[in-house]
Amino acid sequence: MIKSPISRxxxxxxxxxxxxxxxxxxxxxxxxxxLDNSEETSDSGDLxxxxxxxxxxLTNNSKTTGPQKKLREKCHPNTSWxxxxxxxxxxxxxxxxxxPLESIGTYVNVLLETGLSYHTTYLWQKTRQEKxxxxxxxxxxxWASKGTPDxxxxxxxxxxxxxxxxxxxxxxxxxxxxxxxxxxxxFLIQSFTKADMLVLEPFTSDLELxxxxxxxxxxxxxISRKRSIVKQAERLLLESLQQTA
Numbered sequence: 001m002i003k004s005p006i007s008r009x010x011x012x013x014x015x016x017x018x019x020x021x022x023x024x025x026x027x028x029x030x031x032x033x034x035l036d037n038s039e040e041t042s043d044s045g046d047l048x049x050x051x052x053x054x055x056x057x058l059t060n061n062s063k064t065t066g067p068q069k070k071l072r073e074k075c076h077p078n079t080s081w082x083x084x085x086x087x088x089x090x091x092x093x094x095x096x097x098x099x100p101l102e103s104i105g106t107y108v109n110v111l112l113e114t115g116l117s118y119h120t121t122y123l124w125q126k127t128r129q130e131k132x133x134x135x136x137x138x139x140x141x142x143w144a145s146k147g148t149p150d151x152x153x154x155x156x157x158x159x160x161x162x163x164x165x166x167x168x169x170x171x172x173x174x175x176x177x178x179x180x181x182x183x184x185x186x187f188l189i190q191s192f193t194k195a196d197m198l199v200l201e202p203f204t205s206d207l208e209l210x211x212x213x214x215x216x217x218x219x220x221x222x223i224s225r226k227r228s229i230v231k232q233a234e235r236l237l238l239e240s241l242q243q244t245a
Contacts, residue, residue: 186212
């Protein structure tokens, strides 16, 4: 049982309710507590060892205000969620953690302590269009796996810097979305998964990953603290239904 002092599980969208668009499901709540249904089933969760890829973006997940507090949070991030995430990963699956540069060392240590195999950290250099005054020009993407990864990632030995030319050279499909981050996410999904595999996004702040998984036929379970994201996802599903009607 996953223990938590807060309330668990508010299910908002179920894939089975949308038989024509089965690739998207959203939960409103806090990861990992919203995935714990042990009080109902005496089990720690139906999704244990279910996911082929986890993409956790912590770069926009902060509630802290003030430059000094934000710096302390970056240098000492909350990592308690990682041990729970390992429970939901399949054998040979991968996890990609988007983090500030200051958090790299802490995350690497915790990934290893959890028993995951740490491989490398990639740096994504944002273009001018992707940058903002409040964000760093580089984002760290840490790659770890549960056991030996099944995927053969094409850029492992070539470079540790993910840039636009690398994405263009390795992407066999037209780019989905207009932003460079959309291109990056599409590139990572195609590199680490195949059609009908399961992707978990435990800290959802927008629809980018969900939309890409939907179009690439990957099942995506997204977890968001924001009800507004859930409503946006509902509209995304309705649009998909109208397109297939």
